[in-house]
Amino acid sequence: MSLEIGTDMNALQATNEFLRLYWAPLLCGVAVVAILPLIAGYIVLVERKIMADMQARLGPMRVGPHGLLQPIADAVKLLIKEDIIPDNADKLVFWLAPVLSVGAALLSLAGLAIGPAFQIAQDINIGILFVVGISAMGIFGIVLGGWASNSHYSLMGALRSSAQLVSYETAAGMALVSALLLTGTLNVKSIVEAQNKEGIWFVLLAPVAFFTYLVASIAETNRAPFDLPEAESELVAGYMTEFSGFRWSLYFLAEYTNMIVVASVATTLFLGGWLRPFARVPWLSFLDFAPPVLIMAIAAYCVLRVPKQPTRVQQLFMLAVAGLCFVTALVLAVPVVLPIIKPSVREAVAPFYAGIHGGFWFIFKVSVYIYLFMWLRFTLPRYRFDQLMRLGWHFLIPLSIINVLLVGVALIVGAYFHLQGWGLLLVTTPAAILALVAAFFILAVEKGHDARPDQTATSDFYVG
Amino acid sequence: MLPIGHYLFLSLALFIIGVIGVVTRRNVIVVLMSIELILNAVNINLVAFSRLYGDVAGQVFALFIIADAAAEAAVGLGIIIAFFRNRETVLADEMDLLKW
């Protein structure tokens, strides 16, 4: 595209043109940068709350009702915290590394489509690859940060972290390929559309790929049980050991953004993106009412909790939250209720419906995925580094390669029998079962391989 | 697209910088990095011409070059690691033996 700007008039027109063309993505961009830190903060809060619930305690309760203002307090605290740069650190790189980390994570969001309407990089051809590729650059933030600190723990943590990232990136890439076999395109919107057309989410067609991606994505975001880089019992805080205050919070932001990114990728590829569950089954369309009802229920709960709040401020806050939920519910309800009242507006409302409800379902699925992450974190102990590497290289990678080929074979067979949509399950399920058999075979081989020689030597201590 | 000469000049500049790096630097890692720069310069040319002629063959070639660069980096760095382990140095002028 070449805009030749000659006169002022032209320039003005060009600017107008520009804004008209790009207002939505730009708005998205500004919004993302402005509210993502907040979202990340609230994810942390939710995580702490869930963790507390699972661990029989209350979690943050002090700042705001039920700790609802905790993230803001945390942000303010981190912002005004003393900034420590170790003496013999490489100052420039120390400064650059967290910025790189956050930048990569945030930038990769650009390729995602949160519902059919909201996407920064509209319809780029490389779509999902953009997301994956850019977010993979976050590794530099980690490794350079570890190096710049000039501390054993940092560097060791950084190397481990990046070794872990690269190990699982291959497996994730292969899982991606399996899904791409089904979509036949890289474009994010087309991927979701393909699932809409088939009427079935790819998680059902390629369950093994989804599983592989799930494990790999946990490892890639350094979450338990793969949180080796931050294994505080071993490496203190990994590559972040020397980072404090705001720099540290940047890393944290990057980490949580990455969680959102991998969850979004999984949602897009496997969980039908912004599609409502069973989007093509007409008699299930009452599910359209689920979002507003759900949000309304939350609002009602908040209202119910108001009398229990100890202070007036907290009561007001609770009411405000309820009001927010109420408004959201209304917004969600309008596109589904209006056509019923007045069928003629159906056409006019359709884009709103698609955008708003798409966004809701997308965020809902992403949340479920992230909740899964948290659940695993509170339940499982941590892998040892060699076990983690072995799981990646000996199990996930061969499994995912085999799965790619099996999905390929299944597609050929499916085409031979002219199978479509749910019918494809007839061929992909045997493929998945075969892949599972392969998985168990690999595990069995591993187990035989695993029999480590007895570690204890004979007692050489009776010297006398 | 700008006239092809722009891309040729950019490519040339990167190429020459790469060559200077290869010839002057003693640290073998930097030498290897300079080689990557040279390969990159070549890629710019390929893609530019691909665009010029509307033929993706150039891009396919660039793809192969990148794959090749990966292979080269892997082996080259492997040699450096092996060398470093034996000689405790990464300096080019000390690599004067064919066998150690």
Place this chain on the structure above:
Amino acid sequence: MLDKILFYFFAGVAVGSAVLMVTRRNVVHSAILLITALLATAGIFLQLRAEFLFIVQIILYVGGIMVLFIFVIMLVNLDVALQQIQFARQKWVALLVALALAGQVGLMFWSSRKMPGQGLPVLTAAAAEHLPANSEEVAKSLFGSYLLPFEIASVLLLVAMIGAVVMAKKRT
């Protein structure tokens, strides 16, 4: 216009960081600068509408090869290397080589300007207007005309894999 701005921006970043890369003493800084140069090149690719190559450059070159470089830099002891002189004696040779190369190409351009039609035809050719440069096109070409090189590439990768491991593994 925008095209021009972008080109000059990316080209400037690429050349600048390339120059800095070969002159830095600190290898890690060199590597960061090379990453910048490669990213700028990726930008040039994008500007040339080679989307797929843009992302390949980022994933493979920046996210793969450069990671490998950085790992190696961290694996070999940097400080020993830092204390030694970083620039070899062939400084003048290098300059000579560079000048010769530049001169040669410059001559080429010069001569082609001098004798239009007999020099490089590409300088006057207009860019193709149809846009083949998306992933599917590249893929079609790769698995159409270049299927054999593609298969051979796997051999190359195999050799690289084995070679690197043999090199790096401890000899016992």
Place this chain on the structure above:
Amino acid sequence: MQSAYIPVLIYAALVMAFPAVTLVLAKFIRPASTSFGAKLKPYECGIPPESDARGRYSVRFFIVAMLFVIFDVETMFLIPWAILYKGWVAAHQGLFALVSMVLFLGILLVGYLWLYKKGALEWA
């Protein structure tokens, strides 16, 4: 430049500027650092560091990274194949496509098995 990327570029500038700007802004908000001495030393569990941290680490990190690069290249070749695969299948060339990829992967799988045998994929 494809027009779809213009917002991306602007967004990229935005996201790179965001942490950088906040980092600079935070400088004005927070109190000046008065740290000295041990607080500015890298964390070593309370014992002065015995050696520069930028020492040497296990060569396995290199092997992992190297294998990653190789497999990454492989993935990069697989992806264009994957997006065309549906079309081939529809055009009844699926088997040919599959075989060509099996060949490609097969050669690499040989390498993988060799590595497996060699124990290069073992961390410990």
Place this chain on the structure above:
Amino acid sequence: MGPQHPSTHGVLRVKLKLDGERVIGSECIIGYLHRGVEKIAENRTYQQFAPYVDRMDYVAAVSSGLGYCEAVEKLLVVEAPPRARVIRTILTELQRIASHLLWLGTHALDIGALTPLFYCFREREEILKIFEKYCGARLTTHAFRIGGLQYEAYDTLEKDVERFCKDFESRIVEYETLLTQNRIWIGRTKGVGILTAADAIAFGVTGPVLRASGVKWDIRKAMPYAAYDQYKFEIPVGTTGDTYDRYLVRMEEMRQSRLICLQAIENIPSGPIMGKVGKVLKPPPGEVYHAIEAPKGEIGYYIVSDGTVQPYRVHIRPPSFINLQAFDRMVRGHLVADVVAIIGTIDIVLGEVDR
């Protein structure tokens, strides 16, 4: 690694000799918490010194206190009355559960499981509440006196203990669901830090660590003290002596302690709680070595009396100190990540190691 490191459970410094990631040798540097407890003992009277032993293994103060009181009683040749002995047994067993719970929580945390810690603390809290009700202190209880008890058991002690024991049964199952069959947990602990029976004995290792190596030896059975001879319980032993076995042994020990408590509260004899000891303790000259089975192993007191009101010499054989010695043996040939698991599995308290 250390002395300020999240997983060393205090200020322990471990120097590791590594071959890549593999440990080929280690050296523990201790003493950061040394307070000269033994020297203090020589300058205090027998009664005055009793609270000090609580500060050694501060997570199992009741057990340390019991050992000291019994040692001095042995030196005085008196015995605590039966009622006192039963109450001592109950509290000591509760303390064993508490100590093991703390161990389990921190050990699991070291291996990366966050949640068991909180569950363990929840139950430990109940035990500490019982202690608090009994003697007003939760951690450094100073629960016993030389010759018996200072405080009569409070009214609802039996009920409290019973309720705790009832709840605790299902709670252990809860921990076990989280860990015992967990693949990652097994992967991290099985075959890690193996200590053979011969090695364990050679290193003088005692307590659960020794039993996990397959040596069925428990001072409660071998040389019964307090009221242990009245109760039925099993001594769990391991087979391979790895970290997983030590985990299993401790889990089973908690179950057994629970059983002992249940048996003990059924019949607490009535009678005096203080034996016949004078206001001023002046043990006849001589020496005594008395050991009891603390949660972490054999805690022994070697006390020499010269006939005055102050001990001439008190030497404490702390189980953590001795057990930590076997660390080097356990850790060799393992990966750095296992070091954490192994430190955790020994169950040391640095206050006791360093004294």
Place this chain on the structure above:
Amino acid sequence: MADESKEPKPVHVPTGDKPASSTPPVSTPSGKPADASAPAAPPKPPAPAAPKPPVVLQTPLDNEFVTRFRAKFGAALLEAMEDRKQAILIVERARLVEIALHLRDDEKFDMLSDLTAVDWPKRDRRFEVVLNVYSFAKNERLRLKVLAADAEEVPSVVGVWPTANWQEREVFDMFGIVFSGHPDLKRILLPDEWQGYPLRKDYDILQQDTAWVRENLGIESGQ
């Protein structure tokens, strides 16, 4: 050497400050079965101690075990006695390792529970190194003592019981007794450069290595 078989018999008791006495020991209740061969076997509960106010509880000891021991080592056994039902052997310093090996291998005292020392500054051999050993097979303890003067070295038993390693280091740390043949004899609890041996009786409880404290902690006093 079961407790029951101990038969108190007056033997010369040249122990230093503790007056020897011929008072019979407390009545020996059947504390343990004679042959507690399996350590797991729960021994019979000890009967409550007889409420006899004892005055002096150290008596010379001469039972079958001591006889056997004396036959093997002769003069190396300086003294055998019993204190509160616990057999104590005082043996010659030079032959300690030999005796230890014998005890471990032939008498099955396979575990060294505890190793420590006591300082008696007024005696001519001021240090008493005390080893408490335990036999799983017999389920009983034995206390072994060697005497050492200020500059005399004590042979290390690390080769016999590896657990002695840290315990000997601790004794060295606290008393300054040198163990010859110890693989790594250095301070363990106190800093390596610390001057003085705190558990000696002439080391006051408030005393410290002021120079070290000042230099390394930057404070005048740790008190």
